Amino acid sequence: MENQMHKARAAAGTGQPDPERVWFETVYQGDRVPQFTLRATVMGAFLGGFMSLSNLYVGLKTGWGLGVAITACILSYAIYKTLMTAFPRLFKTEMSILENNCMQSTASSAGYSTGGTMTSAIAAYLIVTGNHIPWPVLAMWTFFLAVLGVFIAIPMKRQMINIDQLKFPSGIAAAETLKSLHATGDEAAIKARSLGISGLFGALVTWFRDGGKPFAIPGFMPIPGTINGLAFAKWTISFELSTIMIAAGAIMGWKIAWSMLFGGILNYGILAPWMVKLGAIDATKLGYRAIVSWSTWAGASIMVTSGLLSFAFNWRTIVRAFGSMTKMFKGGSEAAQKTDPMAAIEVPMKWFLSGTVFAGLGCMWLLHTYFGTTIWMGFFAVVLTFFLSIVACRATGESDITPVGAMGKITQLFFGAVAPSKLVTNLMTASVTAGAAGSAADLLTDLKSGYLLGANPRRQFLAQFIGVFAGVIVVVPAFYVLVPTAASLGTDQWPAPSAQIWAAVAKLLASGIESLHPTARMGILVGGTAGIVITLAEKFLPRAARFIPSATGIGLAFVIPFFNSLSMFIGALIALVLEKKKPAFAERYVIPVSSGLIAGESIMGIIVALLAASGVI
Numbered sequence: 001m002e003n004q005m006h007k008a009r010a011a012a013g014t015g016q017p018d019p020e021r022v023w024f025e026t027v028y029q030g031d032r033v034p035q036f037t038l039r040a041t042v043m044g045a046f047l048g049g050f051m052s053l054s055n056l057y058v059g060l061k062t063g064w065g066l067g068v069a070i071t072a073c074i075l076s077y078a079i080y081k082t083l084m085t086a087f088p089r090l091f092k093t094e095m096s097i098l099e100n101n102c103m104q105s106t107a108s109s110a111g112y113s114t115g116g117t118m119t120s121a122i123a124a125y126l127i128v129t130g131n132h133i134p135w136p137v138l139a140m141w142t143f144f145l146a147v148l149g150v151f152i153a154i155p156m157k158r159q160m161i162n163i164d165q166l167k168f169p170s171g172i173a174a175a176e177t178l179k180s181l182h183a184t185g186d187e188a189a190i191k192a193r194s195l196g197i198s199g200l201f202g203a204l205v206t207w208f209r210d211g212g213k214p215f216a217i218p219g220f221m222p223i224p225g226t227i228n229g230l231a232f233a234k235w236t237i238s239f240e241l242s243t244i245m246i247a248a249g250a251i252m253g254w255k256i257a258w259s260m261l262f263g264g265i266l267n268y269g270i271l272a273p274w275m276v277k278l279g280a281i282d283a284t285k286l287g288y289r290a291i292v293s294w295s296t297w298a299g300a301s302i303m304v305t306s307g308l309l310s311f312a313f314n315w316r317t318i319v320r321a322f323g324s325m326t327k328m329f330k331g332g333s334e335a336a337q338k339t340d341p342m343a344a345i346e347v348p349m350k351w352f353l354s355g356t357v358f359a360g361l362g363c364m365w366l367l368h369t370y371f372g373t374t375i376w377m378g379f380f381a382v383v384l385t386f387f388l389s390i391v392a393c394r395a396t397g398e399s400d401i402t403p404v405g406a407m408g409k410i411t412q413l414f415f416g417a418v419a420p421s422k423l424v425t426n427l428m429t430a431s432v433t434a435g436a437a438g439s440a441a442d443l444l445t446d447l448k449s450g451y452l453l454g455a456n457p458r459r460q461f462l463a464q465f466i467g468v469f470a471g472v473i474v475v476v477p478a479f480y481v482l483v484p485t486a487a488s489l490g491t492d493q494w495p496a497p498s499a500q501i502w503a504a505v506a507k508l509l510a511s512g513i514e515s516l517h518p519t520a521r522m523g524i525l526v527g528g529t530a531g532i533v534i535t536l537a538e539k540f541l542p543r544a545a546r547f548i549p550s551a552t553g554i555g556l557a558f559v560i561p562f563f564n565s566l567s568m569f570i571g572a573l574i575a576l577v578l579e580k581k582k583p584a585f586a587e588r589y590v591i592p593v594s595s596g597l598i599a600g601e602s603i604m605g606i607i608v609a610l611l612a613a614s615g616v617i
Helices: 002-011 019-026 038-062 069-086 097-112 118-129 135-163 169-182 186-211 243-252 254-278 288-313 315-329 333-339 349-371 375-399 404-418 423-453 457-482 497-511 518-540 542-547 551-557 562-581 583-613
Strands: 220-222 238-240
Touching: 019 135, 038 069, 038 097, 038 118, 038 457, 069 097, 069 169, 097 169, 097 423, 097 457, 118 135, 118 423, 118 457, 118 497, 135 349, 135 375, 135 423, 135 457, 169 186, 169 243, 169 423, 169 583, 186 243, 186 583, 238 562, 243 254, 243 375, 243 562, 243 583, 254 288, 254 375, 254 551, 254 562, 288 375, 288 404, 288 518, 288 551, 349 375, 349 423, 375 404, 375 423, 375 551, 404 423, 404 497, 423 457, 423 497, 518 542, 518 551, 551 562, 562 583
Parallel strands: none
Antiparallel strands: 220 238
16 A cells, blocks of 8 residues: 555656546545444444543643544454454444544544634633633534534645645554554564554553653653753753654654754744843743743744645645536536546535535624624634635644644734724634634544545545534533633643633733734744745755755744654654664554554543543542
């Protein structure tokens, strides 16, 4: 399979041969292997509901959301094997690799796309107003946002996965995990064993670090040194004892990783100390939250301008994708299917159009009826969501990090300028952008797994759509139970850092963009210009491309802690050295070991979170 995918990558953008046809003829097996079955969908819904709880817990604790694809595919495989052993008469046959992938699709949608907004905009709404949103309204809001993300992912998938061949590292890891679980033979056994051993290692590191039983290891190792008389740790310059980021770096590739390290040094080592001296960053509250409240604006601008310009350079593909809607309305879809085999298995563009209109109108109605937002503001928020989703999906495809917070800040900035006194409008319009964009990006990671395994993308989409219902049913009532009042937030139990930043930005922009520090406004201008310049340089100076940093990598480094960028750089460096010195060893072990580390830490992280919530540890 890997050889065929290399051919597809080489063909991407050349037109000869068509990368989609290469994939269809050499990889696709969705019509020959069971995929969208009742047992796979039901199990995915149950697992997704469980994982939406873990994401809600982790989000309220740390402000981060965890992708669930790898965790879901391993858990489903293990659970189903257990059920076959315990109840052989009821569970007679093995689940196929594409059924496992279908379950993963359902769980990803249920576990991720419905809970992200709870720990950011919804929790921030509670902080700002002091009141909960009525549960029927919150349920409808969560549903429409998740559905909007599912449908927005449709055109992104064909462009970014089929044509651009973006990596989506966690998607690759999930596919490799499934292949190791289902494969036979010596090579498969070696990969499965290496995945299992690395998974156990990742799980043990997480247990000792977060569980602290029978002994604890620190979460960070300090790096000696100071800047402006303050320890490196104050500037987030330290080494994080986490295997996930190192593994993600090994998968994502060298260019994006060194670009992130470069951006991290620029932001935390040069610009942030400068801003402290200028008074743009409060030295008395120095740390990640204080620095990122300033650097988010420049980082988001870099990613927005570079992402949109990169997408615009592929205008022929965009026109072809959206042009299919016109053909369908004119009755030309049958002819298209005869010349384009992908037309019969890709999600039809008319589904994208109808689904986006349905979910978009639902968001606009709720914004107007329950949150006092004008119709035109709601319409603009939905339209802006599509374009910022392009940026979020591309960032995820290149680096495995979805800059949800940065995308929300763009919307908050706009509505802070046009509706400066309306805090609720500021929060809820940004909730549309961040919620749907984050959902679309995570679901593309899942679609990448299916692409590598030869799954039918239309059936994957249906599984994702079903997962939305399971997630909403679980995560909405859970939010009221975990966070009964506004006083619950900002405490030791629920620090809710993401919500605190959202609320702070809304309050800051209550008097308009002028309330931003002048250096932050300059950062928006300089960052946006840098994103355009870098993208143009990559386009028109192809021979120098390896020396030109990734705009996405630099932008991400401005919105995540330095220790995250450092870990990913270390992982990418290890993979690069192995690929140069021992290519056969690297091809055999890099992806399985990285996948195991991601899976082990993800699963153990959920277990520790549940044990902590129940008071066991």
